[in-house]
Amino acid sequence: MPDQLPEHPDWLWRTPDPKPSYDVVVVGAGGHGLATAHYLARNHGITNVAVLERGWLAGGNMARNTTIIRSNYLCEESAAIYEHALKLWEGLPEELEYDFLFSQRGVLNLAHTLQDVREGRRRVGANRLGGVDAEWLDPDEVRAFCPIVNTSPDVRHPVLGATLQPRAGIAKHDHVAWALARKADSHGVDLIQNCEVTGFVRDSHGAVVGVETSRGRIAAGRVALAAAGHTSTLTDLLGLRLPLQSHPLQALVSELLEPVHPTVVMSNHVHVYVSQAHKGELVMGAGIDSYNGYGQRGSFHQIEHQMAAALELFPIFARAHVLRTWGGIVDVTPDASPIIGPTPVENLYLNCGWGTGGFKATPASGWVYADTIAHGRPHPLAAPFGLERFTTGALIDEHGAAAVAH
Amino acid sequence: MLLIACPWCGERDETEYHYGGQAHVAHPADPAALTDAEWGEYLFVRANPKGDFAERWLHSAGCRRWFNVVRHTVTHDITAVYPAGQARPDAHTEVTA
């Protein structure tokens, strides 16, 4: 008999009404907002916290991502924060007392050109120096690790090798969010849904002292944005302009299939990333749409291209069926790295720009953000990701590592 | 698949075009006169409204002309198309809700 998914806990979270005032108001109950609330309470003892969510909890990108978790980023700064996340993931099911199906099945990043090979080897080397597990596989080893990948040399874009991060994998996105929400709630954090932040309350010095919401004004000692694709719509209200563009990013699932795909495969060159979730559906991401969009939908040609690309690498998928497609709104920065830290506006903190790849960072993002908010200065792992880099030019360019993202 | 009317060629599928981001961002006349912050802003910061957005498209598979479009970033309704260099025809303020 096929695996039953693990039972959820009997109790998840309360549905409280907002109080007039909190020490910290987190805007956005995605994974990052929830993890921030959890670590504010757990690591810093700050529990008079509200997480305000315009819709249903974790209904943004957290509900929509392809759940790939890895830390094999190119730049030291990125690898450090993503690896911090991966280490946290490894203990998170226990910490949160919730089996959210974290599965370290490895991630292959395929190389199809000589330049891909150079870049792959470069990343493997950099990762190893950074303490991130990484291996280089030749095509035969790729086939051994994932037998359904077409490693024939006679295809248009033959597989010339791959990087493998064995500790990478996937987790069940919704359950992660609920696990964080449940813990945050149990620490006393108020998770307030259907509560959209529509404005900011500022004192005579311009410091933010509260938010206006669809459920009334809420005073706040500090306001921490974790609104992903919507971040700049909020900072626009403060006249704070950010290097962010919100784009549609689509994904899709197949019907349930017997296990065929043992790992996670990503190919920047052919534009594929795919895993098979526990229930049995293939989970696959499409390319990012070029234009700005807040519609949680993208253009269908992305999906068509994605399918053609998938069949180049996985001929066995030809007769799998697309069951459902959807889109999210990802906030992309010029260097494909996030922005974390204080802002020029007093009491206002920023955690955004995770773009196409922030699910994997969820616990570390919350960890460093909570620390930053609690101490009013960037956590060391967050320090390189401040807004100043767009002035100094010290970008953390992850386009290579993140080309198709995740 | 958006349908965009090139001012020169008429309605074509989105795949014939190349997206160019926010319209009406002029290259500073004298970059050397700018502070690092101002230059950084020119390089990296663009409007990102949820609502009507004046943006650039290039008809790359057609007449190869750049032009401007006012498109709603939620509904994708296109309310204006005009050649590069022309002022934005409508006086809408961008909605950021």
Add this chain to the structure above:
Amino acid sequence: MTADSLAADNRAVDRLAHLRRSPLGGLADRLAAGSAPGPRGVRLREIPYLAQLNLRLDPIGPAARRVAEALGTPLPDRTASVTVTGALRVLWLGPDEWLVVGPDGTAPGVEQTLRQVLGDEPGSLVDLSANRTTLELSGPSARAVLEHGCSLDLHPRAFGPGHCAQTTVSKVQVILDQTDAEPTYRLLVRASFARYLADWLLDAMSESTP
């Protein structure tokens, strides 16, 4: 001056003809084999070595008038798309851009004449005859074949003889020029993409041919 006299001199070409290879020269048999006659038929062939001069200039300047006189026809605008003058077809490509297409060997003559009438007006005239080749797709099913990979509205109410467009067919950019109502289309394609386009068309034609 008539357009045909413009296009007269092709001696140089004759002399070198044996050295030329067209991008699809080796494929003629396959193109023929993929074609089919009949009421649902469709034919595909390469028309190699067409003269192609890319002309760019201000459409309302004095040079445009001089060019029109030399060609014997005004430069087409978008709505006119194509004008035919003698053996030459003038294709509208953009608000200040045209492609003058003529028979094999006519490029030098046309170029010389146009360069003269252009004078020192800022514009450009670039010989692209070898940059692209031409595939001709014709027959009752030609439109249906194109519709497998071209998102333009090719219905006679929207597109017909005298229309041209730059667009994409499958993954390839083409200049599409409908030359008659049968319909017959010319697809002008960059040489390095010609093989792919031909293969793609042959594959799409197998939908239409029995």
Add this chain to the structure above:
Amino acid sequence: MSNRLPTGGRVDRSAPLRFTFDGVEYTGLRGDTLASALLANGVLTVGPSLYRERPRGIVTAGVDDPHALVQLERPHSEPMQLATTVELCDGLAAISLQGRGRLDEAPDEARYDKSYLHSDVLVVGGGPAGLAAALTAGRSGARVVLVDDQPELGGALLGGGREAIDGRPALTWVAEVRAELDAQPETRVLTRATAIGYHDQNYVLVAERRPDLPGGGGRLWHFRARQVVLATGAHERPLVFAGNDRPGVMSAAAVRSYLNRHAVLPGRRAVVFTTGDSAYATALELAAAGAAVPALVDTRPEPPAALVEAAGAAGIEVLTGSVVVGTEGEARLTGVRISALADDGSELTGPVRELACDLLAVCGGWSPAVHLWSMSRGTVRYDEQLAAFVPDSAAQAVRAVGSGRGRHDLAGCLSEGLTAGAEAATAAGFPVTAPVVPSCSGDEQPAPPRPVWLVPGEEGDPSTWRDHFVDAQRDATVADVHRAIRAGMRSVEHIKRYTTIGTAHDQGKSCGVAAIGVIAQLLGARSPGDVGTTTYRGPYVPVSFALLAGRERGPLFDPVRTTPVHPWHVRRGAVFENVGQWQRPHYYPRPGEDMDTAVWRECRAAREGVAMMDASTLGKIDVVGPDAGVFLDRLYTNGFAKLPVGSARYGVMCRADGMVFDDGVTVRLAPEHYYLTTTTGNAAAVLDWMEEWLQTEWPELRVRCTSVTEQWTTVAVVGPRSREVLAALAPGLDVSNEAFPFMTVRHTELANGVPARICRISFSGELAYEINVASWYGLAVWEAVLAYGAHAGITPYGTETMHVLRAEKGYPIVGQDTDGTVTPQDLGMAWIVARHKDFVGKRSFDRPDTSRADRKHLVGLLPVDRSELLPEGAQLVAPGADLAAVPVDPLGHVTSSYRSAALGRTFALALVRGGRDRIGDTVLAPLADGRTITATITEPVLFDPKGTRRDG
């Protein structure tokens, strides 16, 4: 046992078809679906449920079936097919599934096609409403397309029997309409064609099944429609009661459809359970077909008297105000338990009555198929009267008609269709008026239903109702919904994700709204309207990856670009490298040679004799106009306006952020005519970049750019003996150093008469020429060069040798030695950055980070062991670094690394932090296998640093 009725139905009794299911042989008829054929053979059970392994049966007759999933094995292999939509064919073989399909490793041989079509009016759905719409729209002369997912038109009428239009059987009207549509020159009808997605700007995707093709391929239609009419009908809802998943519990409309369309009697003794009028027809027709119908259970206390009377006349007892509360049986239904229900629906009243039966036909109400409407961003609202979500306001040029918007009588459907067709055509510019609505009978406007969302269990409370299935495909029950709510969930989206209701193969087509009803009830909401729906997403039915991929697979996946010389490269046995879409010779091994040996040989030829390469893939752009020089000055870091006519210059372009973007040589052919070359991979990007600046920033510049990449074939002739080869090849040209100096261009006629543009430039440090000819002559000229160079042993070389030669000279390759984070200064090219003019990106060099002294610099590396090759991509660390103490501080990485014939050793280029200040230092490259290579940092130019060789 045969359940096939002797007469009737739309099946061809003269054409028996053999098929197997789970290995057992059966026969069916043309016109059957796999499901109807199975039912005809008395097979009802299709496969156990996903988690609980409960037996499950066929429920509906269409795309909304929750259980009837099979694995097709013949005529082709395909997982997760609905037996209710698979058309039977001879030799078909299928097996049952337990909720999961199996992918077949055998290659998929089917054909997949796409087509783009524009229409004035697109009608989705070929039932009475859609037919009526297409008919009027078509009469206007507009371009009309009607798509329907069934093999024949008629929609719900195909499953009916008693409906009449203009006094004749409704299907006669259908046939007449079809004939008229076929005769309209601009109308097109597609059957077996399912609209799967409705996107912005009236972009509708339609998946057409083509079972006639071998392998069962399909076609994906891309429609752009000025106006759309959605006539997609409605799905009958199940009811939620204990044991409602037992095989033998079927949709009442489906039972009727099997009876009338396939002449199959799915049960001998049937109970009907309904919340409204429509199932009375099922009961009556079952009885007429010979089944015993002991009871019709109606939730309404007072159903319409005429219906009750008609049922009574047929010997059917109508139990009003009642519900089925449970079922009996194991693999198949053997009986039901019936009870009265309190007025407020909260509890069962009165005694439970048991009735033996083998079929329970259920109608829980009708849910208009609002999927496409919703995908078009139209809003839906909950209609209390209809107990259904119906289309509300449109967001695009679309109209919904018929039972797809809650209109459940034939005359009404026709009327709405005729009107919408006329309105749509008129709006598309083809004015027409709707004809008079014909008279209809046999399908009258139903009385209001009495929805019952949750039939109380006979015992326990919702937390224990584990056999009240809400989404049976996911084995999700009322107890699961209850648990989600008890855990704190309030949003329907959360409950969906917690219980996985609505996420299975059918995407909740039948159970979705029923689930909302259950949720509303358990939340204590006033109405399902307060709970709302989850988001409808495409595709409307699952479609294969292969269909979406279309014909652009395998060889057609991505164009392969080749040069005119390509056939020669192939003949010569070149090993190719993909560079962008181009295929370029990587090296030309001779028999027995590996890559290293071949490259060593090719390099030596270039350094010692003469070698040639096909450089045609370089991007080439004609830049023409009085301001061309000024324009190039603004784009390149160095100056071009003052370049003499006939001369060439190397240039570097940066992005506005100051990072190197491209490089190449530009020649000034005439005062107003430059000929610019780009790297192979960047050709299109550079042209786009140039035009972007011209059109959007500097429209005042009188410059025009034209790509001439394929106009020219470029043959590079390289090496000390290249001059003598050129002299022979171009007899009319004075090739002396004085007459044809470095970085100049000449026009000449080659010995074979071909006109050529020859540039004396060098990417190897050797004396070298690039011969450009019209690409028609490319192959001939390549062969001529080869012939004229034969006596000098001219050697063709590929990209690898090119890379070695340039690396020996320290010339970077953009994209290999740079990665978008490298400035010209980082490359040691401060000399190429003009101080007295502005250019794109210049301001960026003054930013704090870009002006740091310890940025990564391009340097040379010489492994201490002269034969040790550094792997490209290898990281570099300081000597003495403790590799075990992660994180280890990296100094940089190897960008290029080769064996040099000229140097007689290995060498590399690398980006190293503060590298120019470390020349002479050693660094370590830790390798994957645990070894480390020690290397010395040097200047990047390792061969002929004084440049003495380039003049020959």
